[in-house]
Each structure stands twice: as structure tokens, then as C-alpha cells.
Amino acid sequence: xxxxxxxxxxxxxxxxxxxxxxxxxxxxxxxxxxxxxxxxxxxxxxxxxxxxxxxxxxxxxxxxxxxxxxxxxxxxxxxxxxxxxxxxxxxxxxxxxxxxxxxxxxxxxxxxxxxxxxxxxxxxxxxxxxxxxxxxxxxxxxxxxxxxxxxxxxxxxxxxxxxxxxxxxxxxxxxxxxxxxxxxxxxxxxxxxxxxxxxxxxxxxxxxxxxxxxxxxxxxxxxxxxxxxxxxxxxxxxxxxx
Amino acid sequence: xxxxxxxxxxxxxxxxxxxxxxxxxxxxxxxxxxxxxxxxxxxxxxxxxxxxxxxxxxxxxxxxxxxxxxxxxxxxxxxxxxxxxxxxxxxxxxxxxxxxxxxxxxxxxxxxxxxxxxxxxxxxxxxxxxxxxxxxxxxxxxxxxxxxxxxxxxxxxxxxxxxxxxxxxxxxxxxxxxxxxxxxxxxxxxxxxxxxxxxxxxxxxxxxxxxxxxxxxxxxxxxxxxxxxxxxxxxxxxxxxx
DNA sequence: TATGATATAAATGAATACATTATTTATTTA
DNA sequence: TAAATAAATAATGTATTCATTTATATCATA
Numbered sequence: 146x147x148x149x150x151x152x153x154x155x156x157x158x159x160x161x162x163x164x165x166x167x168x169x170x171x172x173x174x175x176x177x178x179x180x181x182x183x184x185x186x187x188x189x190x191x192x193x194x195x196x197x198x199x200x201x202x203x204x205x206x207x208x209x210x211x212x213x214x215x216x217x218x219x220x221x222x223x224x225x226x227x228x229x230x231x232x233x234x235x236x237x238x239x240x241x242x243x244x245x246x247x248x249x250x251x252x253x254x255x256x257x258x259x260x261x262x263x264x265x266x267x268x269x270x271x272x273x274x275x276x277x278x279x280x281x282x283x284x285x286x287x288x289x290x291x292x293x294x295x296x297x298x299x300x301x302x303x304x305x306x307x308x309x310x311x312x313x314x315x316x317x318x319x320x321x322x323x324x325x326x327x328x329x330x331x332x333x334x335x336x337x338x339x340x341x342x343x344x345x346x347x348x349x350x351x352x353x354x355x356x357x358x359x360x361x362x363x364x365x366x367x368x369x370x371x372x373x374x375x376x377x378x379x380x381x382x383x384x385x386x387x
Numbered sequence: 388x389x390x391x392x393x394x395x396x397x398x399x400x401x402x403x404x405x406x407x408x409x410x411x412x413x414x415x416x417x418x419x420x421x422x423x424x425x426x427x428x429x430x431x432x433x434x435x436x437x438x439x440x441x442x443x444x445x446x447x448x449x450x451x452x453x454x455x456x457x458x459x460x461x462x463x464x465x466x467x468x469x470x471x472x473x474x475x476x477x478x479x480x481x482x483x484x485x486x487x488x489x490x491x492x493x494x495x496x497x498x499x500x501x502x503x504x505x506x507x508x509x510x511x512x513x514x515x516x517x518x519x520x521x522x523x524x525x526x527x528x529x530x531x532x533x534x535x536x537x538x539x540x541x542x543x544x545x546x547x548x549x550x551x552x553x554x555x556x557x558x559x560x561x562x563x564x565x566x567x568x569x570x571x572x573x574x575x576x577x578x579x580x581x582x583x584x585x586x587x588x589x590x591x592x593x594x595x596x597x598x599x600x601x602x603x604x605x606x607x608x609x610x611x612x613x614x615x616x617x618x619x620x621x622x623x624x625x626x627x628x629x
Numbered sequence: 630t631a632t633g634a635t636a637t638a639a640a641t642g643a644a645t646a647c648a649t650t651a652t653t654t655a656t657t658t659a
Numbered sequence: 660t661a662a663a664t665a666a667a668t669a670a671t672g673t674a675t676t677c678a679t680t681t682a683t684a685t686c687a688t689a
Contacts (some may be wrong), residue, residue, distance in 0.1 A: 233545040303475040309551040
């Protein structure tokens with residue numbers, strides 16, 4: 146049997162393969178459909194100028210992903226998500242990333258991943274030091290943040306954490322993206338600084354093999370963005386998290 | 388927007404709909420394919436006496452579920468899982484059910500769900516009191532156990548917990564089922580008694596709104612089955628857990 | 630007017646046919 | 660013999676077609 150690292154990727158590079166599925170998923174994520182819209186094979190194939198066959202497969206896949214749900218005999222409709230649902234999704238993400246941090250603290254960091262975390266910290270520190278909240282800073286912070294979180298999840302050695310989170314990611318955000326397509330929350334400078342500090346703390350906990358602390362701090366770190374979201378009404382998940 | 392309780396089910400009753408997908412998933416779960424088998428649309432449609440169209444859709448869905456992975460231009464193969472992977476899956480399940488228990492302790496039990504938990508506890512107590520480990524007892528315990536766990540997850544109000552776990556459930560077990568199709572571990576009487584006691588403790592923690600304790604005890608409860616598994620080599624997940 | 634049966638339309642499940650792409654095998658050439 | 664190229668085979672992507680199921684509209688009847 147294979148080790149975790151040899152687990153086949155869930156979504157390997159697909160050349161032209163399921164592009165219709167991706168197109169539809171993007172359309173949904175970008176709010177091109179109303180909540181009340183009923184998506185049928187025939188209707189969508191007409192709309193996209195394709196035959197029903199590829200559309201049919203795409204709809205089935207999206208239903209399996211949980212993006213759509215099926216009305217037997219009447220097509221599909223968007224799965225709808227409330228603010229509560231979004232908050233629930235974040236709670237799951239928080240505890241799963243907490244698990245990743247906990248486990249990584251237990252098994253220890255290898256050099257490659259330590260370097261990745263340090264690189265991320267350097268990047269976020271640069272942004273915070275600079276102290277100017279322009280597009281460049283926000284973009285740089287977002288990239289560094291993504292590196293931080295993905296490094297911890299993949300270095301944890303538990304492939305199911307990423308599995309679950311990447312599935313979770315499409316769901317409540319599609320709907321939110323539909324509601325506020327352009328209202329991606331711009332974080333405040335203060336928030337970036339706090340996030341950066343939390344990244345440092347989490348990294349230290351992992352380095353010192355303080356698993357419980359790593360778990361708690363990561364969970365807090367992600368939950369924090371939820372409070373922020375509720376206070377300021379932005380969408381922290383749609384922009385690469387934190 | 389909808390409340391969590393109105394979230395459309397992920398897998399509503401499907402009459403004859405995606406039965407080919409289900410058939411294939413079952414075949415995979417029952418070990419009808421070798422790790423080395425390459426599953427192609429044409430090959431499977433010949434084998435099943437169907438056209439490629441439904442088989443094709445089923446393969447795409449199973450790939451989206453993570454049961455299969457795609458070799459571009461060469462069909463699909465089983466996603467392989469090691470004992471490590473199985474243990475990782477259990478860690479995810481443990482922490483997610485812990486989250487469910489924690490949240491349920493926070494929001495409190497309503498009467499209906501309290502009754503369900505009490506019913507489950509009565510059933511497991513009966514089995515433990517009886518003290519005889521025959522098929523009837525094992526079956527009764529498994530049912531009660533499933534009621535216990537599903538009640539907590541659904542009463543938690545977080546639909547994503549069940550979402551993640553139900554997806555997780557198909558993955559590493561398919562492979563294990565293939566290896567030991569008949570070797571479903573029969574729990575010992577001692578183990579059933581411990582499980583029952585843990586159920587009582589978890590229920591008490593929820594009733595007393597001791598969220599942290601509910602989380603920790605549930606996580607321990609599920610993790611315990613992993614230790615058991617490692618000690619005795621059974622497959623606790625294939626049989627409805629614990 | 631309300632209700633139920635029937636007819637019509639719409640949508641889906643599945644098969645076949647065809648085009649395109651990728652992979653394997655065979656063959657040629659240096 | 661090794662590398663490169665070309666033919667073949669296999670696999671997939673898409674379209675078209677037909678049959679069946681499901682929903683909706685219409686009409687007759689109470």
C-alpha cells in the first residue's frame with residue numbers, strides 16, 4: 146500500500162478534460178445564476194451551445210461536489226447557503242487546520258517546510274513593516290498567507306485535511322461571491338499585523354513541538370477572521386484566507 | 388437565505404437515477420477491482436453490458452468523490468490507501484465529531500435529540516448488561532452507536548461536519564474492505580462496555596454544557612477505536628463505527 | 630368553481646455514431 | 660543497436676437519436 150505522500154492528487158492537471166465542469170463551477174461561483182434558477186441539461190446545453198452530453202456529466206459532478214442539488218425530473222438548483230452556513234464552514238476549516246498544526250508540531254518540521262514558513266513570515270513582515278495598505282501589499286499578503294496555510298496542511302502529512310477543506314471552499318463562497326461579487330473585504334493594516342503575529346506564534350509553537358498550543362492558536366487564528374467578517378461584513382474566505 | 392436546517396440534502400433519495408454510480412462505488416468498496424486495474428469507459432461498459440454514456444458519467448462522479456483518480460488518456464485507477472491513510476481519516480473524523488459534540492454542548496440539546504441519545508444509551512446498556520457477544524448484540528450495539536453519533540452530528544447544526552465525514556467514509560474503507568472483505572472486527576465485550584461508558588460521559592458533558600469536555604471526550608472516544616484497531620487488526624470503520 | 634383525467638410538453642436515461650487526442654507498436658534510418 | 664518517425668490502436672470528447680419518465684396544461688365533469 147502507498148504512503149500518504151504517494152496519494153494520487155484529487156484534482157490533477159486536466160488538460161481540456163472537464164473544462165465544462167470548471168466553466169459551470171466558475172459561473173456559479175461568480176453569481177451568474179439566481180438562487181431561483183433551475184439548471185437543466187437541455188437549458189444549459191442550449192445556453193452554452195453544446196450538446197447535452199458534456200453538460201449532463203458536469204451537472205452530475207457538481208451535484209456530487211455539493212454545489213448543486215438535484216430536483217428529480219426538474220433539473221438542478223443551486224445549493225443555498227446562509228451566513229450561518231458560512232460560519233459553520235469556517236468552524237470546520239478552523240478545527241481542521243488546527244489539527245494540521247497540531248500534527249505538524251508533533252511530527253516536526255523538515256527543512257523544506259521550515260523554509261517555506263520562514264519565507265511566508267518574511268513576506269508578511271515586509272508588508273506589515275511597510276505599513277501601506279495598497280493593492281500590492283494586499284496581494285503580497287494574500288500569497289504569503291496562502292503559502293503559510295497550505296504548507297502547514299500539506300506538511301501535516303494528513304491528506305484528508307486538504308481534501309475536506311478544498312471541498313468546503315467551493316460551497317458557501319459560491320453563494321457569497323454571488324451576493325457581493327466585488328465586495329471582497331479589504332483587510333485593515335491592523336488586521337494584517339495581527340495575522341502576521343499569529344503566524345509567528347503558530348510557527349513557534351510548531352517549532353517547539355507544543356502541539357496543543359499549535360492547535361489552539363491555529364483555530365483561534367482562523368476563527369478570528371470570522372469575528373472580523375461579522376464585524377465588518379467582508380468575505381475573508383473568498384480572498385485567499387487571512 | 389436558508390437556515391442550516393433547510394440545506395438541501397447532499398444525497399437525496401434517488402430513484403433509479405445514478406444507480407450505475409452506486410453500483411460501481413459498491414463494486415469498488417467490495418474489492419471487485421485490483422489496485423492495479425485500470426478502469427476505462429469502454430472496458431467497464433463492456434463488462435457491465437451498458438453503453439459508455441452512463442459509465443462515463445459515473446467515473447467522473449467517482450473521481451470527483453476521490454474514490455478514483457484519473458490517468459489522462461489511460462482511464463482511471465483506484466485511489467490507494469495505506470494504514471496510515473486510514474489512521475489519518477480517523478483523526479479527521481475524530482476531530483470533526485469532537486467539534487459537533489462541542490457545539491451541541493454549547494447550543495444545548497432539544498427534547499427530540501435528548502430522547503434519541505437516551506434511546507441509544509438504553510440500547511447499548513442493554514447489550515452490555517446482557518454480557519453476551521453474539522451477532523444480535525453486535526448488531527444492536529452497532530445500530531445504537533450509529534444513532535448516537537449521527538444524532539450528535541446532525542443536532543450540532545453544522546451540516547458540513549456530516550458532509551465531510553460522509554465523504555471521508557467511502558475512501559479508506561473501500562480499500563480496506565478489499566483486503567479483508569469478511570474480516571470486520573468483532574468488538575470484545577470489554578470494548579463495548581468502554582464505548583458505552585464513553586457515550587454516557589459524552590452525553591453528560593453535553594447536557595451540562597461542558598463544551599470543552601464534550602469535545603475532548605468525543606475525540607478520545609473515536610481515537611480509541613484507532614488504538615483498538617491497531618492492537619487487534621480489525622476494521623472498526625467498516626462496521627458502523629465503535 | 631373545484632376536481633380529476635387526459636393530452637401535451639419537457640426533461641432525463643441511455644445507445645450509437647463520429648471526431649479527436651493520446652498511447653502504443655512497428656518500422657525505418659543513422 | 661538506438662533513436663526517430665510513422666502507423667495502429669485505444670481512449671476519450673462530443674453530437675445525435677430514441678425511449679421513458681415526469682411535469683404541466685387543458686378539458687370534461689361533478
